[in-house]
Amino acid sequence: MTTSAASPAGSTRAGLHRSLYFWVLVGLAAGAMTGYLFPAFGASLKPLGDAFIKLIKMIIAPVIFCTVVTGIAGMTSLERMGRVGAKALGYFLVFSTLALAVGLAVGNLLRPGARLNIDPATLDSSAVAGYQAKAQGRTVTDFLLNVIPDTAVGAFTSGEVLQTLLLAILFGVALMLSGERAAPIAEAVRRLGEVLFRIVGLIMYAAPVGVFGAMAFTVGNYGLGSLWSLAALVGAFYATSALFVFVVLGAVARWTGYSITALLRYLRRELLLVLGASSSEVALPALIEKLEHAGASRPVVGLVVPTGYSFNLDGTNIYMTMAALFIAQATNTDLSLGDQLLLLGVAMLSSKGAAGVTGAGFVTLAATLSVVPSVPVAGMALILGVDRFMSECRSLTNFIGNAVATLAIARWEGELDSAALETALAPQDAR
Incomplete structure (x- = not known):
């Protein structure tokens, strides 16, 4: 793949004002200021952010398809593909569980909701009724069946990442097994992928406008003042996520051969996009390309x-256990060790498939609490007002977690170019 999408507006060496990173930062600040000074006008700018997110989501399914198919077709055997997949799923299971446990431990230690003393009967459950409705029926069986698209074309139109992934894996394996006869098709898919990344590069020119609209809406609609009432929960969640990134993921980064701060610097433009749009999906195509540029092999x-x-959502996992404990503490609901372990187990299952879409974490929390009867689902109304602010942190942590995981598994598999990684993460190459 080319690296045009990684730096479509030129590097910082060409002048700060010509850097897309700079203009995304300007859009972020201008959006926050507009929403704060002119709340009604800021809230009306939501379509700008929605349009940018839709542009990115429009291209995600074909990008994933081409990337996965090209990667699998480039593998030498099914055994190699299975080995990489098994390592990835094992890594995801371990670190998802660790994220849930960290959220549970910090929630018990800080107890941010302990002094609220709210009677669950006084809560307005209608405020979260819509989220409960979305969460109903989200059983493990439903989740597994939903991975299979109704039609091959439906995998590209449903917006479900796992459906596209399933089709791409089957197509890639078929190309691999077909050998040389399928080489022209594999090459065509690779070239199509290059064109799609060019499209991503063009779409990214709209990023400053999209980030401006999304941030103006967030601040204008929810207001900075809404944070104060639940500052303890929001602050604890951000601090816990930062702890997980710099300590847990930082340790993985050191094992892989780089500094977590260097990776964050390298991905700073994408992190700004995620922050502004409150969704990690907007930066998925750029993440794929930047990790290849950093030395991770295309198949990995x-x-x-x-x-x-879909399976490695560290931020969402931290959020779910901390939010559930906050609701329990605020409503004076005692949770035994067994209840908390049940909460952790249910959250592990319900978080799968909650890709980086705005609000998905809140729906997943509703699904989790509906299975753990000890915690009143109506208590979600307590955190509804600040969920949007926590959604941004969820998305950032999810995004960073997947970047770290990919580089770690590439090294584990012996498919990480250390020289390319060192060059990419050097300060002068940060984009």
């Missing part, structure tokens, strides 16, 4: 990144 990137967007 092609399998791990799309899979991680």
